[in-house]
Amino acid sequence: MLKKTLGALALTSALVATQAAADGHQIDLTGKTVEWIIPFSETGGSAKWANFYAPLLSEALPGNPTVVVTFNPGAGSTKGANAFQEMTYEDGTTIFGSSGSTQFPYLLSDPRVRYEYSDWNVVLASGTGGVAYLPADLAGQLGEGGDATPLAGEDFIYGSQGATRLDLVPLLAWEMLGLQVEPVFGIEGRGDGRLMFERGEANIDYQTSSSYLSGVTPLVEAGTAVPWFSFGALDGDGNIVRDPTFPDMPTFKEVCEATDGCETSGEQWDAWKAFFVAGFPAQKMVFLPAGAPDNAIATFTEAFAAIQERDDFAEISEARLGVYPQLTGDAARTAMASATDVPQEAKDFVINWLSERYGVVLQ
Template structure:
């Protein structure tokens, strides 16, 4: 059995490794005159599209021969349709196909969703991107939050959700662990729609990923319309959850859980939440080559992403899209891939039982 805690510690330590540890090809594969299809299993309006379109031109500049890198969209079935398509194209071995996943692709895999016909172990990872998220409240509830939710357990919360098995699994499970009475309104098409519900007064608790929070929620905070409560946190070198580096003044979920009566940061519920937090945030987005791609191609892409990260202007141009989270390559990306696609049987069963009991959701 895989030791989850060892895996997560390895992920955090690998994220901290220098790029000098990444493989460097003796002779980079020359992709001159070729078109690289950078496929993501989502529509062109979401966060994954912004992530892919940020990297595409930089990757074109960094790869040998400066090939054209074009982002292609293959949405459907919560991203499993595109992932199944990539699985069927594992013989594409010329370096002209790469695939980008997100937590929305990892979660069905972790849960054993019957729609999943893809196997991460068949794929070769070349990049792993982390991100964060912030939970916020309206002012009348925010003034009752003092680092714990003990004074808010009698409140009734409405939360706009894309579905219990999407990335919203992380906040919904966190709300349960905190003992909150949260009624999710399922069916919103994206977190942006959840934010609009909050702005219209149709929801009174919400979360947004870091980039969306900075762009769309921080102005609400500045205007006194929203009050940030906590972040999901980040991982340190030992695999512990610490404060998000983008929001160092906000407590992490772990801090809030420890301060809230009845919320535990050890045991199967915590292990389950942490597994999906890593998959959905700490190692949320990953780039893969097909399994048939040669080691030279893997090394070539690894070196190209390293070159992108080494740009003098990378921090400046990446801030809005990527934040200050790790962009892992080489051994670090492999550790991230392992952590993002691994869950203990006990934690998996806990989540499956909770989904059925709380939301009548089964994955048959």
């Protein structure tokens, strides 16, 4: 299965990168500035992920260049991704950070997509999770095991980047649970959705793990937000199990099983799981642009591998990112392949659902 394959590859990727460095196949970035482009606003999980890695990457790259995170939001990340597609490799001073919200429009053949993942060169693939949460008054109505049945008559508002973005995973999940959720489309990042929740403009939300840990945990401690479920993680056989970052939190699968009318088998479930798998186990990736030479790819691969070999990495990454795979080399390429391909049946279901539910027609 995918997770077993990635685990085996992860053991060798750092060794391959280190050997490349030992053979002298590195680029020198002394005195340079590396621009890390994020196609979202500075309030979301991608910003927190990149800002966590940026100073560590500066230390790990040869020449210790300054690594600056910049933001190019718009059209649910397709604006920034399209701009990166037009770039070609120059000197290793431009990298790009994608997210599941960049992958999904690509998977669904969104007409705004003018980028091609196979043109890019992946040097890091980061897994993550997601957590759905509610205001305290609504969370208090949940049944045993997170049963959503008592909430079937409530009207929910959700701040969304768009139905073809990573948001389709929670939107479809909530529909499967029988909830009446009206999305407000057009926010530039998930952090903006959290701000809507904080201001009382939305009464249901989800955040990827890094944003939840930094942005929602204070709300939980203040009693204004209550975690409901995580989307879960995959075991070695591809089954959904509890997220290792949130082991005390039920998964969406568990909540679905506890809720009247929600099924964990069949066409709808298969589509949800396929897009969950595409969107979260390799949810964020770092790329060099088209035309990057092998020595540049090896340099960045070795740097990200060296970061993970730091004695303090497990401690500092758990607090900021959660407990998820951080993959380089062949493992990152395998993860990217999985994240940018889903079964045609799942695509067809989601395309039909988007048209019927939100009037989104993809041609």
